[in-house]
């Protein structure tokens with residue numbers, strides 16, 4: 001497949017973590033204890049995966065995981081040089097790495113600068129020691145502060161912090177303190193998530209056994225309200241359900257997903273969406289490495305997205321962002337869809353969940369709180385049979 005001339009966002013998956021957090025259901029694997037460097041085999045496989053690609057221009061790069069900041073710098077440098085041999089990467093390209101504060105150092109941040117990384121996404125999650133320990137994070141609250149300071153000292157001016165609310169036993173005061181501690185560090189961007197209980201995680205088992213209890217729903221809603229109040233006052237705007245930015249500091253890479261644009265995902269378990277195809281790579285690092293070492297493809301699933309699936313994905317993602325979706329633009333991409341059909345769909349939802357401006361439909365803050373319900377409703381609707389509405 002020749003992708004010269006195409007543009008796409010690029011995701012690189014680094015799967016290893018020092019320890020597994022209790023709520024995590026990502027494709028993350030505890031770093032194996034071995035005498036040899038486990039990153040060596042992974043780096044070799046990732047470089048082979050990159051070199052098998054057929055060029056194209058990268059619009060953003062995101063190193064995610066796992067814990068990409070665990071990857072030793074010489075391995076990262078090899079991967080970066082393979083990227084430059086394979087793709088066009090304009091110097092202004094947003095290039096983000098996820099950093100766990102327990103793995104950060106000034107030397108690492110200086111090396112990231114040398115490698116062209118220009119945005120740091122720090123998995124802070126909480127500034128409360130009891131919550132960090134409760135979910136098994138490997139870092140402390142002072143290490144978050146040290147991490148941001150080191151990144152700044154190395155010259156980074158685009159820093160994002162991830163925060164979680166709704167921990168078992170968390171009070172409003174503790175959440176308020178976490179928000180205040182985060183704002184004291186003046187990040188350009190914040191991702192704020194409610195703690196979710198994923199199947200087969202340690203957290204799910206602890207809750208099922210009654211060892212832990214989540215805060216009541218009304219308290220969690222109050223925490224969300226508090227975040228909206230505090231972050232708005234501090235000058236951040238909520239440009240997506242869970243994401244807040246200072247003006248001009250929105251994450252270009254994630255915007256690409258929400259705008260349903262093309263992306264190439266490399267590394268174990270990485271997902272791509274290219275030319276209408278959804279493509280998935282094998283999840284286990286060992287299978288991924290074995291496939292590439294023996295010259296086989298690491299792809300285990302590929303499916304052409306149909307017309308209805310594409311439209312539903314587009315709407316589902318588009319309704320996550322402020323500004324929503326433009327129906328005229330949708331009609332160009334999906335013939336048969338009209339503003340009237342969209343209006344009929346939205347009329348079925350409570351009126352305070354959504355608003356319309358000309359051909360643009362977006363969810364209100366109340367609607368965002370029910371985004372999954374809106375998505376479910378979308379799944380039930382056949383847009384091309386107005387009679388069913």
Ligand code: SF4
Pocket residue numbers: 016017019020021024025026028065066067100123
């Ligand atoms: S550090 Fe991130 S990827 Fe690793 S186990 Fe924790 S939540 Fe999962």
